Amino acid sequence: MFVLEVKNVNKHLGKREIIKDLSFSVKKGEIFGFLGPNGAGKTTTIRMLVGLIAPNSGSICIMGHNIKTERELALSKVGAVVENPELYTYLSGKENLMQVARIRKISKEKVDEVIELVQLTDRINDKVKKYSLGMKQRLGLALSLLSEPALLILDEPTNGLDPSGILDFREIVQKAAKETGTAVFVSSHILSEVQQLCDTVAFINKGVIQSVESIKNNNEVKSASVTLITREIEETMELLKTLSVVEDFSSKDNIFSLKIKEKSVSELIFELAKNHIHIEEIFKNHKELEERYMQLVEGGIR
Incomplete structure (x- = not known):
């Protein structure tokens, strides 16, 4: 069973078609890149994946649950970092995590495990307002990983990060996919990032997927x-x-x-x-x- 399965999805606004017959799937532990220029339909696709808008036709299933008919079950398996993560800047990083942990009844041990995974151990008790952009991105990633999602959705995750921050973020995402088996869906228009981070890439333009191809372990490359x-x-x-x-x-x-x-x-x-x-x-x-x-x-x- 695929973690994420998108079949024949279409979306239009008025008479304008935004997404046309979109189909792809993402399996456990796979980092799947969604690559295309600005205006290609990447953000609209993500909004459908997280249930903010509904497709006009087709189906989106997460861990076998249709997002239209089993919305709560499907979205309970999803973590997302979309644009800038929403954080309480007057609280420490640890306090931000504990707020969510208490609501979702997540153990302190799990919180500590996620802090270590995103490499924030040394700064987790500092106020978030003192964090760099890269640290805020890592804290946002930690928040999304707390509930052990089957699917992690990242929208332009390295925007605004310096080279060191990009390397750190890439390492953390790859480690999360490898160690926890999390399927990762990454939307980006940056070629080099998709090349370095992803296992598979879907090329999208004008709402249409042009091709889905493996970019790791390509046996044809000699x-x-x-x-x-x-x-x-x-x-x-x-x-x-x-x-x-x-x-x-x-x-x-x-x-x-x-x-x-x-x-x-x-x-x-x-x-x-x-x-x-x-x-x-x-x-x-x-x-x-x-x-x-x-x-x-x-x-x-x-």
């Missing part, structure tokens, strides 16, 4: 694109010619563009270090999602 920056230009060039993991490479000054066998980055780094090549930077290039987005959403690669 090679990886890597950029290497080093001072030892001649030595690096000679070494790369001898390595079996390197399929092709080119260089411009001290920047090398490599095509290597998939999952061979660690082996490449080992060989460079073994041969005393100083690495200034090395990173994988994530072009695949960008190119696919341009094909499906923008009508072609620029």
Whole structure:
């Protein structure tokens, strides 16, 4: 059984169609990206998923419960962080969590467990008004995880966060999905975030899903694109010619563009270090999602 199953959902406002025959599913422990430009229908979809508006036709089921006919049961399995989380800024982070815990009869042990998961242990007793935006996002995430939701919905979760905050938030979400089996639905227009965070992505434009594709463990991908920056230009060039993991490479000054066998980055780094090549930077290039987005959403690669 899927945690979230959306079948043939349509939504219109007056004569204008906003969502057209939307269908997708999300399974336990999966991080599902909903990727599209502003105005594509992402926010309308989320409002339907959390029961704020109803579809004109089609069905939305959460843990087998239809949101239209079993609204309370379906939504009891959902946690959400939509835009900026609503927090009592004059209370501490812990007091915010305890307010919800008392209402929902959640144990103090569970509260402490969630605080540790979102990495707020050191600051949980500070007033929320002293929190950075990233800390507020983490506290909002903690609030949504308190009731152990089967489905976690995140709407543009990294908006306004600095690079460090984005990395922290991504790590927490991935950990929650892996350790608790929570299914995560992430709406975003940021390609790099979806690439780094998600297992599966649905490309949506003008209310229509163009494609649903796996972006993790893609068995069709046999090679990886890597950029290497080093001072030892001649030595690096000679070494790369001898390595079996390197399929092709080119260089411009001290920047090398490599095509290597998939999952061979660690082996490449080992060989460079073994041969005393100083690495200034090395990173994988994530072009695949960008190119696919341009094909499906923008009508072609620029």
